[in-house]
Amino acid sequence: ETGVTQTPRHLVMGMTNKKSLKCEQHLGHNAMYWYKQSAKKPLELMFVYNFKEQTENNSVPSRFSPECPNSSHLFLHLHTLQPEDSALYLCASSQVGQRGGRETQYFGPGTRLLVL
Amino acid sequence: AQKITQTQPGMFVQEKEAVTLDCTYDTSDPSYGLFWYKQPSSGEMIFLIYQGSYDQQNATEGRYSLNFQKARKSANLVISASQLGDSAMYFCAMREAVTGNQFYFGTGTSLTVIP
Numbered sequence: 394e395t396g397v398t399q400t401p402r403h404l405v406m407g408m409t410n411k412k413s414l415k416c417e418q419h420l421g422h423n424a425m426y427w428y429k430q431s432a433k434k435p436l437e438l439m440f441v442y443n444f445k446e447q448t449e450n451n452s453v454p455s456r457f458s459p460e461c462p463n464s465s466h467l468f469l470h471l472h473t474l475q476p477e478d479s480a481l482y483l484c485a486s487s488q489v490g491q492r493g494g495r496e497t498q499y500f501g502p503g504t505r506l507l508v509l
Numbered sequence: 510a511q512k513i514t515q516t517q518p519g520m521f522v523q524e525k526e527a528v529t530l531d532c533t534y535d536t537s538d539p540s541y542g543l544f545w546y547k548q549p550s551s552g553e554m555i556f557l558i559y560q561g562s563y564d565q566q567n568a569t570e571g572r573y574s575l576n577f578q579k580a581r582k583s584a585n586l587v588i589s590a591s592q593l594g595d596s597a598m599y600f601c602a603m604r605e606a607v608t609g610n611q612f613y614f615g616t617g618t619s620l621t622v623i624p
Contacts, residue, residue: 426612433616436600485554500555502553
């Protein structure tokens with residue numbers, strides 16, 4: 394299997410539920426990302442893991458909790474979400490090396506989340 | 510201030526014609542990279558083309574080319590010979606050397622190819 398995979402592809406959850414999103418990359422990259430994409434807004438970077446260490450946390454509410462057990466897997470644990478958290482959640486990976494280098498991000502297909 | 514600005518929320522192009530999608534950026538870092546991604550309705554972001562700030566020539570990848578005007582801080586995507594499958598959202602993104610692995614994305618342009 395190649396590229397970046399995400400499961401589930403679609404998720405409907407109530408505000409009191411706990412669920413997890415999973416991302417796996419098969420590209421040998423050393424950095425992984427979670428993004429939130431809402432309608433008519435730029436992609437919002439949520440979390441960055443570089444060599445399994447979290448390096449960015451852009452003021453994301455604590456109801457989102459990331460976990461990166463190794464450089465190939467990334468999870469986003471969700472609990473007590475709000476309806477405004479409904480969005481497409483995209484995972485990406487990249488190989489971080491030379492600064493300003495050509496290393497692009499490769500994205501998974503995303504999880505469409507609906508919070509009721 | 511917005512790092513990446515895409516001023517065209519929606520664009521239409523006739524099949525087989527060329528189309529230009531605009532992107533301007535804002536940075537004081539002399540070393541940066543510019544990227545274009547395509548997002549079909551399925552949701553996946555597909556990397557299209559890359560331009561480095563020190564590259565002397567405009568990047569090209571098949572039917573995609575990047576019109577890089579450094580002084581104007583613009584990096585427009587040109588799609589030649591449009592196909593129906595090109596209908597999608599297109600995002601411009603930038604990565605600065607100083608901020609490492611953080612990417613900044615624009616709000617996107619929705620392209621519709623008309624048969």
